[in-house]
Amino acid sequence: xxxHLLALLAKEPAHGYELKxxxxxxxxxxxxxxxxxxxxxxxxxLEKDGLIRAVDVEQSNRPNKKVYYLTAKGRDxxxxxxxxxxxxxxxRDEFFMKLVLAPLTGIADRxxxxxxxRRHYLSLMGDLNALLDETExxxxxxxxxxxxxxxxxQADLEWLERCQEDLA
Amino acid sequence: xxHAVLKTVNLVKVYSGGAVPxxxxxxxxxxxxxGEFIAxxxxxxxxxxxxxxxxxxxxxxxxxxxxxxxxxxxxxxxSAWALLRRKKIGFVFQFFNLVANMTVTxxxxxPALLGGASPRVARxxxxxxxxxxxxxxxxxxxxxxxxxxxxxRVALARAxxxxxxxxxxxxxxxxxxxxxxxxxxxxLSKVHKDGQTIIxxxxxxxxxxxxxxxxxxxxxxxxxxxxxxxxxxxTAGAVIDLR
Ligand SMILES: Nc1ncnc2c1ncn2[C@@H]1O[C@H](COP(=O)(O)OP(=O)(O)O)[C@@H](O)[C@H]1O
Ligand SMILES: [Mg+2]
Numbered sequence: 001x002x003x004h005l006l007a008l009l010a011k012e013p014a015h016g017y018e019l020k021x022x023x024x025x026x027x028x029x030x031x032x033x034x035x036x037x038x039x040x041x042x043x044x045x046l047e048k049d050g051l052i053r054a055v056d057v058e059q060s061n062r063p064n065k066k067v068y069y070l071t072a073k074g075r076d077x078x079x080x081x082x083x084x085x086x087x088x089x090x091x092r093d094e095f096f097m098k099l100v101l102a103p104l105t106g107i108a109d110r111x112x113x114x115x116x117x118r119r120h121y122l123s124l125m126g127d128l129n130a131l132l133d134e135t136e137x138x139x140x141x142x143x144x145x146x147x148x149x150x151x152x153x154q155a156d157l158e159w160l161e162r163c164q165e166d167l168a
Numbered sequence: 169x170x171h172a173v174l175k176t177v178n179l180v181k182v183y184s185g186g187a188v189p190x191x192x193x194x195x196x197x198x199x200x201x202x203g204e205f206i207a208x209x210x211x212x213x214x215x216x217x218x219x220x221x222x223x224x225x226x227x228x229x230x231x232x233x234x235x236x237x238x239x240x241x242x243x244x245x246x247s248a249w250a251l252l253r254r255k256k257i258g259f260v261f262q263f264f265n266l267v268a269n270m271t272v273t274x275x276x277x278x279p280a281l282l283g284g285a286s287p288r289v290a291r292x293x294x295x296x297x298x299x300x301x302x303x304x305x306x307x308x309x310x311x312x313x314x315x316x317x318x319x320x321r322v323a324l325a326r327a328x329x330x331x332x333x334x335x336x337x338x339x340x341x342x343x344x345x346x347x348x349x350x351x352x353x354x355x356l357s358k359v360h361k362d363g364q365t366i367i368x369x370x371x372x373x374x375x376x377x378x379x380x381x382x383x384x385x386x387x388x389x390x391x392x393x394x395x396x397x398x399x400x401x402x403t404a405g406a407v408i409d410l411r
Contacts, residue, residue: 030408115384115392122207123397125377129353147346149408154373157209164386165211 001034001042002051006078009052009070016040016066029135030142043068051077089152099163114164118157125153171238173334173365174200174223179232181218181388192218194388195232200334205356205366207376207396210385216369217262217338219385223367224259224336225249237333254282258327260337266311266319266326272298273307276325283330290329297325300355302348316343324352328359335359337368341375353378 008014008022016039023034046052051074054066070078095117102108132146181193193215200206208216221227223234225241234242236256244252253259258279266275273294280290298304301321311319320343327335341349349372357378360366370376377396384392 111391115394118209118384118392119382119394119396122373122376122379122382123399125373126396127399129357129374129377132350133354133357145408150374157373157376158371161209161211164384164391 001038002046003078003081005039005042005046006051006070006074006081009068010075010078013055013067013069015057015068016043019043019068026141028139028142030139030145046074050074110167111164114160114167118160121153121157121160125150128153172199172235173202173204173237174198174367175233175235176223177233177235179219179222179234180230181215181222181227182230192388193222196388196390198383198390198393200365200367202333202365203360203363204381205360205364205379206368206381206383207379208367208369208383208385209371209376210391214385215388216385218388220336220338220367220369223334224257225253226259254279254330255284256333258330258332258335260320260323260327260335260340262338262340262342266322268311271308271310272303272314272322275311275322276329278329279326280329280331283332285330293329293331294325297328297355300351300358301325302351317345317348320344321348321352324355328355328364332364334365334367337366337370339369339371341370341372349374 004023005019008019008026014022016036020034020036020039023031043052043054047054047068051071052068053071054068056064057067058064095113098108099110099113102110102113128146128150132143132150135142135146137143176196176198179193179196179198180191183190183192196219208220210216218227222229225234225244225246229242232242233240236252241249241252267278270278276294276297277287277290280293281287285293295304298307301324303318303321303325306314306318306322311322314322320340324337324340327337341352344352353374356366356375360378366379368375368379376382379396380398381395382392383390
């Protein structure tokens, strides 16, 4: 969450609760609802690393609150994050390892592994279909996230098909 | 126990027109219960189209049996198959096959009328189906005036117009963009919920994700046939990991 908070602070200084609200407003249902405790812990670490600076603001008849500012060092870290290419999903995943190693162990045959994995992906896809159906069409961020996940699953299924053809 | 809508016993298709015979389907045993939605998957050339064409009587089987609604069908003549299709089978082809010199409206109403619906019922079904597929304002167009995606949706509306016992479809979402796919997915899940039996060849994982059973073909044989588990969903953020 570190970089997400830095990005929000690049827009404007804010206190912890405002950051929670900003995450919720920006991502809608596309982000697991952030826990305020977790936000404060992360802010504490960012401050310790010199990426943000906390300023106490006096409040009449309430305890002071801390407003957080992005530092120059924080901006550099954020810029680096935004500018560098992002890793895509790895293909050498757990399933691939099973597929390669299964015949050596004699525990499962590859065809059965692939079939089981296909059913699993389709069941995930069923979930995403239901999710998309329940998502408000104007929740663009959540819609894009779901569509992205669907396209990844589509690719996973095509890859399974390739594996199966290859084994036949 | 309910009886199967569709059943095959050791179904085989060999294309023997060419220099070497092609064994396209090699002994498929299949039982389809009423209301099931089956996705047929598998690599190109694995026999998916051949299989569903045989199920709809559009391609003659080489050997084996086909049963539709408890009646033996593989021994029927072509004209008897045509009659059976009118009453019981809706078919969406990979390449639409709309009647070129008829409007969208007529393309969709005709199968309902041929299936025995009154003109009023045929009109109501057509209005409903075109509306669900976002095609109402294309009702008076002819197929040539439609985009590929529109033709594909009209083909689906037509296939459902006679309220068939079973809907057979061969890659019906190949030409659709994401918005149109969403309309098609909605309609498919609605008719499925209302009890429509569906057997659909598809490479589209979103469509296959609606099915309750998947059959996977490889070299003309079924290598997997099983149920797709339904689970529970949360919000997008909870279901999908942000890395
Ligand atoms: N009319 C035909 N004549 C000869 N061979 C055919 C004919 N139709 C399909 N085939 C062959 O039968 C096999 C299965 O084809 P098809 O059922 O179209 O597979 P799929 O739909 O899975 O791609 C392929 O090898 C294909 O080349
Ligand atoms: Mg095909």
